[in-house]
Amino acid sequence: MRKLQNLLVTGGSGFIGSHFIRYVLTKTDFTGNIVNLDKLTYAGNPANLADIAARYPGRYTFVHGDICDRDLVQNILETHGIDTVIHFAAESHVDRSIHGPAEFVQTNILGTFTLLESCLEAQRQGRPIHFHHISTDEVYGSLGETGYFTETTPYDPRSPYSASKAASDHLVRAWHHTYGLSITLSNCSNNYGPYHFPEKLIPLALLRLLNRQEVPVYGDGKNIRDWLYVEDHADAVWLILNRGQTGESYNIGGNNERTNLEVVKTLCRLVAEETSGDVAEMEKLITFVKDRPGHDRRYAIDPQKIQTELGWKARHNFEEGLRKTVRWYLENQEWVQAVQNGDYRTWIHRHYGG
């Protein structure tokens, strides 16, 4: 078991990072402190953790800043006595990486480099730090109709996003092998759940269905993704942090392969059920549009290693996870509006003061 007392979470105001912080503080026996370093890009939303900030004022600290700012990172590591870094911060959307790759190289590669160098500096000063790197299944490339990604599948990234994530994974491993930095990595499949920024397929389709707008499906809609409820990802990362072997990678996935068209049709049915709508009317909104350039055909994770070594198992099946997600978006229309308007601060003020 690793000692986990003072955690630095990067990108903790984003979708998965905020779930991770919420999970650790509310659902585990962790008694230490968490610092969240986030630049608050378009994807970072303090509203995702407004209730947590109000509930854990002594144990949760937010720092607004960039992981590429080495002085800031070193200062946080020292003043907060950080023993563990969990690195979520990234530019995360494939479509954006196709239109503007520079930010991806900057944050995903140089930002990771800055964090690694800062941890190494702390180690040299006698303050060892464990570094957990959050990566993606996309580094392995695209599968045909059969087969699964395992931890030994060769890297074959195909988009600027996945190439930048692959580069950062290589840096993390190199800092372990060359400089002896304590590290673990995880490569997860597609997440979904509450607080998901509505540029990704599930929240985008869901909100468009609720507003009775067309839902864009790329290409023939037969690309396959392996979906995991976001809290199951947080649970897996927590297990790896506590008991994962130093230097090792773990693949995380829920054995939940679906074509994009299946996902959207399931959403049509759930939205119809939850809003007393007509499923056939919903399905009429599905619109096939031009394909994403270089669109990976299929991702599928083999999660055997984390299951057998650490006893992890996804707790949510797709149907119940997706229904929970639909209900959350229906019940949190104000959050949705605030995200769509970029008006988080008014929202936080209204709900939590300050």
Ligand code: NAD
């Ligand atoms: P997200 O886009 O929702 O959040 C990213 C967060 O990082 C935001 O809060 C943003 O403000 C912050 N950030 C961006 N650049 C920064 C910088 N330079 N300095 C500090 N903060 C910065 O992303 P997500 O979907 O929550 O993904 C989190 C991590 O998980 C990423 O590393 C991503 O590659 C990985 N991942 C995501 C998925 C998925 O399905 N979303 C699956 C597997 C792995």
Ligand code: DAU
């Ligand atoms: O596999 C893990 C990855 O999953 C993460 O590393 C990325 O950060 C995350 O964004 C996600 O990448 P994808 O490209 O798979 O997710 P996205 O939601 O953008 O798209 C899912 C699938 O749906 C993909 O095949 C493209 C398709 N799509 C997407 C959008 C936004 C559509 O058909 N229509 C759309 O409007």
